[in-house]
Amino acid sequence: MARRPDQGRGSAILRHAVLALATLVFCIPFIWMLLTSFKSRPDIFNGGIDPWPRQWGIVENYSRILFDVPMPRYLLNGAIVCLGIMALQILVAAPVAYALAKLKFRAARWLLPLIVVALAIPAFLPTLPLYLAFRLTGLISSSSGAFGNYAALILPFSISAFGVFLLRQHFKSVPDELVHAARLDGMSDWSIVWRVMVPHARPAIVAFCIFSVVAHWNDLFWPLIVISDNTYATPPIGIIAFVNESVGGGDYGPLMAAATAVTLPIIAVYLLGQRFMADGMALMGK
Template sequence: MRPDLAIRAALAHLVLIVGALFVLLPFVWMLLTSIRKPEAVFTAGFNPIPDEFHGVENYSHALSQSPLLQFMGNGVIVCAAILALQLIFALPAAYALAKLNFRARPLVFALVLLGLTVPQQVTALPIYMGLAGIGMLDTYFALMLPFSLSVFAIFLFRQFFKSFPDEIIQAARLDGFTEFEILIRIMVPSARPAIAAFAVFSITSHWNDLYWPLVVTTSPEHATPPLGMMIFRDQETGSNYGALMAGATIITAPLVIAFLIAQRQFVRGITMTGVK
């Protein structure tokens, strides 16, 4: 390799490493705090490695004093159901916008783009009033309803399907495939990287969502992980930071594991602009 190219590559990697350290620093500090004694969290001086390991006590306290596993179970149910509903609605809509010719297609796509600009807080009040009117507050249904249709998913899959060769679809139609069979048997398998990428975005967003569960949930039985951490914080009166960080580590770990499992597909889904 030429010396100037080697220097550029080294500088680029150095910048990436520094950026990664800034991103990872809060998580590393969370892990280190979760194994400290409560009185050692605010000691004077900078000592990243604790003098005394207190992780067993902190993690045991976090699991025994608050039903974190129940909160995580609620998060799994809500995130999985939301993702399934989003895929059920978004994949057919994206295929129609990408590969079917109908008069209102430009208008529908414009509405999808417009939907991307509407923040969640704008629709929160009418949805809340509707749920209150039918007596469905403090239920899993209330936690899932606003997110069952994702315009971002429609846009993402539409862009992916747009690059799929029309010749393959035409050949499938000549073979007698219906549009639904083309979607299920041809388009969806080819869109696995895009589905994996969207799944990471969706699960991360709704697992970490505090705003909507705080609005529609009133009992700990339906609390999601962030809301459960608020309940745990109130029980701890904000003093036992070691146990609090242990609880935060417990509810963060599934996201990290899920991303590591789907990392390759996630990167492909983000970077691919077509099929080979």
């Protein structure tokens, strides 16, 4: 029996209503954070649960994250670390994924299972050996400087099993005839990776870059271990420093301003790349 048009329209309205409600529930903490960053201290403690500011404190709250602690410097550090990690991950993952997807060699039979196993290893498991290795090389010390601090933050994450697996799945979908034609044109495997495979996998690369940036922008555990100088602190550590050095535990306006400043870049990254997310993950299970 065919469904009536009214039934289809009603189910569509219900689905959209549920999605709109879920979106609202998800966004409420961020909206509350943003509006609280606009409030003055008396308004936060005396204004009840009214989210809309009655006494504005925008200038005071946001000026404190600029001048009380070097929050712009922390944001810059986060950008440097995330971009460095992302660039190295793509530089490593693309050739490895191409080899697993298109080249025939004996080790491929056990390399792919190893990558899948690596996906299941908790990120915290190699912390101690990594710390000892960087300590022995002198990259973690009070005199390591900019190179040592940035290297300690970036290098441990330069190889991503998830990135290799995701790109390998997309490279498998590229016709072998295209690779053979590129070889007939005199292209090397290295050229094929960057001039043929990577452009075809652009949605997957953008999706992976978003995952990578969000994960490492929000990372607190590893930077808290290896950073020897707050000059090179990342945004999460910057918020901790802001709480300890400036606002204490009760001035929520500047604290929410700092949280807003740290959150907005991630939201911007996602909004810019969201149209690639679905395409990038579509071939993940194929």
